[in-house]
Amino acid sequence: xAPFDRRLISHISWPLIIIALLLFGLGVMNLYSASSLRVETxxxxxxxxxxxxxxxxxxIAVMFASMLFDYRHLKSLVWILYGLSVALLAWLLLFGETIxxxxxxxxxxxxxxxxxELAKLSVLLLAAAYLSRFQDKxxxxxxxxxxxLVLIPTAMIILQPDLGSGLNILLxxxxxxxxxxxxxxxxxxxxxxxxxxxxxxWFIMHDYQKERILTFLNPERDPLGSGYNIIQSQIAIxxxxxxxxxxxxxxxxxxxxxxxxxxxxxFAVFGEEWGFIGCLTLLTLFCLFLYQIVLITQDSKDxxxxxxxxGVFFYFFWQILINMAMVLGLxxxxxxxxxxxxxxxxxxxxxxxxxxxxxxVSMRRFVFKRG
Numbered sequence: 001x002a003p004f005d006r007r008l009i010s011h012i013s014w015p016l017i018i019i020a021l022l023l024f025g026l027g028v029m030n031l032y033s034a035s036s037l038r039v040e041t042x043x044x045x046x047x048x049x050x051x052x053x054x055x056x057x058x059x060i061a062v063m064f065a066s067m068l069f070d071y072r073h074l075k076s077l078v079w080i081l082y083g084l085s086v087a088l089l090a091w092l093l094l095f096g097e098t099i100x101x102x103x104x105x106x107x108x109x110x111x112x113x114x115x116x117e118l119a120k121l122s123v124l125l126l127a128a129a130y131l132s133r134f135q136d137k138x139x140x141x142x143x144x145x146x147x148x149l150v151l152i153p154t155a156m157i158i159l160q161p162d163l164g165s166g167l168n169i170l171l172x173x174x175x176x177x178x179x180x181x182x183x184x185x186x187x188x189x190x191x192x193x194x195x196x197x198x199x200x201x202w203f204i205m206h207d208y209q210k211e212r213i214l215t216f217l218n219p220e221r222d223p224l225g226s227g228y229n230i231i232q233s234q235i236a237i238x239x240x241x242x243x244x245x246x247x248x249x250x251x252x253x254x255x256x257x258x259x260x261x262x263x264x265x266x267f268a269v270f271g272e273e274w275g276f277i278g279c280l281t282l283l284t285l286f287c288l289f290l291y292q293i294v295l296i297t298q299d300s301k302d303x304x305x306x307x308x309x310x311g312v313f314f315y316f317f318w319q320i321l322i323n324m325a326m327v328l329g330l331x332x333x334x335x336x337x338x339x340x341x342x343x344x345x346x347x348x349x350x351x352x353x354x355x356x357x358x359x360x361v362s363m364r365r366f367v368f369k370r371g
Contacts, residue, residue, distance in 0.1 A: 012067075013362045016292040020340065020355055023285055027266070027341035028052055033248050034262045034269045034343075048262045048343050055345040059352030066356025070364060074357075075304060078129045081122035082149075088115035089156040103160050116165045117346040119153045120172070121353065124311040127173050132303035137181035146173070163209055164334030168318055175314035176307060216332035229265070232258050233327050237271035237279075244275030262343040264335060267327045286320050296362045305361040312354045 031049040088106065092115055096103035105112040130146055131138075138146075150173050158166035182190070202210065211226045219227035219234075236252035239245070250272035252258045261269050271279050290313060297309040316339050323338040325331040337347050 008363045011363045011365060012359055013292055013296060016289065016296075016355070016359065016362075019285055019289045019292065020352075023282075023289065023340040024056055026270075026282065026285075028056070029247075030266055030270050030273075030341055031262055031343055033250070033273060034253060034266055036248055036254060051345070052343055052348065055348040056352075058345075059349045062349055063352040063356035063359070066353050067360050067363060069360075071305060071308065071357060071360040072302070074125055074308075075129050078122070078126045081118070082126050082153075085115065085119040085122040086153055086156070089119060089153055093156060093159060102162065104162055112345075114346040116157050116160075116162060117350040119157060120165070120169055120315065121350055123150055123153060123169055124172060124315060124354075125308070127176050128304055128307035128311050131176060131180045131307050134180075137183050138177065138186065139183050140186055143177070143182065143186060146177070161206055161209075162335060163205075164322070164336045167334070168315075168322070168336060171318045172311060172314045175317070176311050179310050180307070212332045212334070216329070219329065229259050229333055230326075230329050233265050233268040234329050236268040237328065240272045240275040240278070242276050244271070244273045244278050247273055249273060263337060264323070264333070264342065265327055266341045266343070267324055267338055270341070271327075283324075286316075290317055290320075293358055296358055296365075299365050300361050301365055305365070309358050309361050312358045315354060316351075 028049050031052050035048040092103050092106060096106065099105065104114055104116065106115060126149060127146060130149075134142065150169065154166045154169050157169070205213075215222065215226040215230065219230050221227060223231055232252055236250065236258050239252065240250075245251070248254065250269060252272055253261050253269045258265055258268055258272075267279075267282075270282060274281075293309055293313045293316070297306055297313060300306040300309060319336050319339050322331060322334065322336045323342075326333050326336070337344055339351050340348075
């Protein structure tokens, strides 16, 4: 067995770990408030935050496990993970139980998990391995190949239906492709085609998805129906004003006006209790978190490690942007959680797993340096 290289410890991005744990801690605190209810005898709590602590412990263990091996070995596993993800998604569509009109969970007696989260991880790794094979920019042949590979699991996810997660995967790979670069002719053609083809997506949407877009354009058209969520979310954040109402003092969340307050709308709970200053602080932490990943991306000395970090950056970037914009009414409502704050076992474990992979790249960057 090879001796342990102490340089691995010295090259860990400790600021990234500290910021991630701080965000997770804020998330647990926020979930405690989000799962609390005002009753006549005081405040009672539903134990979402305790479950989140358990999943956080599992996630942190997975994070450290993801740091132990050389990340370059993942290149030989990308097709296995990709095939497993596609198989699980196909099984889910064929035999999965429909809950609230969607097939998204596989139940294993004691716990359930979302194959979609594994699909995000596998597609990210596959895209990183594929894009790292070429030194030059992508031509049509290479671009079409990566798009087709990504569209297979994405289409299965959209059919669940889960449009938000499907679009999230496409955006992650789109960001990675832009960083890689496209041939000039390919880039110009896509720049002209995408705006022309985008409206056709309206005709393949489900009715509830069309309703979300119409509600986004005018929430007041159905204030007690499709527009209820976003209206209550805006009321909650607006009522927080500059400094917020205080911990456990948010009326919209405590009096159960705010729906999905422990998952998609946790940011509204946070904004009501901590106000503009609290939201600005949270946004600053997220920006610092993303900045640390950018630094690792720049320091990586091999293409696979660099694109792996780029993919993780866009994984978190799009979820943060879309969730916050959705809660503020700047984008249509989609089922995308806020990393480290929203309740969810599968997403929490994957978040920490991806964090571990980025730290893995940071730890081993010296291996490729000369001298």
